[in-house]
Amino acid sequence: MLKRLNLDAATLSKVKAYDRYRTRVAEQRTDARHALAFARQQIGKPYRWGATGPSSYDCSGLAMAAWRRAGVKLPRVTYSQYRVVERKVGLGDLKPGDLVFFHGRSHVGIYVGRGRFLHAPHTGARVRVDKLGGTRKRQFAGAVRPGAPAKRTFSPSIRELVDKIDKMAAQDRETQRKPPDKQRTPHLPPPNDMPAGHPAKAPAHTPAHSAAQAPRSDHTSIHKKPARPDRDPAPRPRHVKPAAKHPNHTDAPHGSAGKNSRNDADWQSWTPFGHSGTMKAPGHVPG
Numbered sequence: 001m002l003k004r005l006n007l008d009a010a011t012l013s014k015v016k017a018y019d020r021y022r023t024r025v026a027e028q029r030t031d032a033r034h035a036l037a038f039a040r041q042q043i044g045k046p047y048r049w050g051a052t053g054p055s056s057y058d059c060s061g062l063a064m065a066a067w068r069r070a071g072v073k074l075p076r077v078t079y080s081q082y083r084v085v086e087r088k089v090g091l092g093d094l095k096p097g098d099l100v101f102f103h104g105r106s107h108v109g110i111y112v113g114r115g116r117f118l119h120a121p122h123t124g125a126r127v128r129v130d131k132l133g134g135t136r137k138r139q140f141a142g143a144v145r146p147g148a149p150a151k152r153t154f155s156p157s158i159r160e161l162v163d164k165i166d167k168m169a170a171q172d173r174e175t176q177r178k179p180p181d182k183q184r185t186p187h188l189p190p191p192n193d194m195p196a197g198h199p200a201k202a203p204a205h206t207p208a209h210s211a212a213q214a215p216r217s218d219h220t221s222i223h224k225k226p227a228r229p230d231r232d233p234a235p236r237p238r239h240v241k242p243a244a245k246h247p248n249h250t251d252a253p254h255g256s257a258g259k260n261s262r263n264d265a266d267w268q269s270w271t272p273f274g275h276s277g278t279m280k281a282p283g284h285v286p287g
């Protein structure tokens with residue numbers, strides 16, 4: 001990314017220095033949360049002069065044990081703790097995890113935020129959180145930020161340039177996660193294997209398809225071409241010949257005359273032919 005920007009040597013050096021500085025600042029904030037979390041777990045334990053835990057603490061022993069849990073080593077006594085830590089902090093710039101000193105730096109506590117600090121007060125008391133009120137502010141003797149780099153000031157142009165580099169790097173990472181357009185699978189319609197001009201097949205759920213699949217009762221071939229109204233005449237209705245009936249049989253219901261019915265009339269028309277001697281075999285019906 002830095003090579004693409006083609007920065008000069010002086011600007012590149014400042015960009016790298018600011019990046020290292022802000023990285024250490026972010027790491028210190030994480031360490032401060034760990035130290036403060038440990039110190040909160042010690043609330044209620046008794047004060048004992050010279051104790052460094054785990055059952056009891058004095059003020060500097062509690063501060064040393066808390067920051068040791070976060071990976072930062074501090075001296076044993078309050079005066080050395082203030083002297084060794086590089087980053088000094090004013091009363092108005094306190095952040096959670098900072099060490100605050102009182103009474104000429106003979107007493108120390110851990111700032112927890114919102115104008116309060118956690119400490120082991122004195123003999124006979126227990127570890128607790130107190131308010132950083134007016135009396136404590138008058139006793140304030142300085143504060144330090146363990147694990148933080150010495151305060152440095154960078155120009156707004158360098159900070160803006162680094163922010164721009166961060167955005168460009170984020171865009172590059174996002175682009176790398178997405179495949180190129182040529183590797184994406186476009187949304188294509190379903191393939192159509194029918195030749196051009198061929199009528200489309202009816203879907204399986206349409207009535208036309210159901211009728212085509214149903215068996216025919218007259219056993220007519222399913223490959224028979226449909227009739228064309230402009231050339232083929234309409235099919236003739238099939239004539240079913242009546243079966244021969246006994247002379248005394250009638251289709252009329254019981255109690256009805258039967259002479260006016262269609263079956264009775266057919267029988268009367270066949271009677272002379274049946275007695276003429278033409279019928280030779282039993283049940284023969286002339287075609």
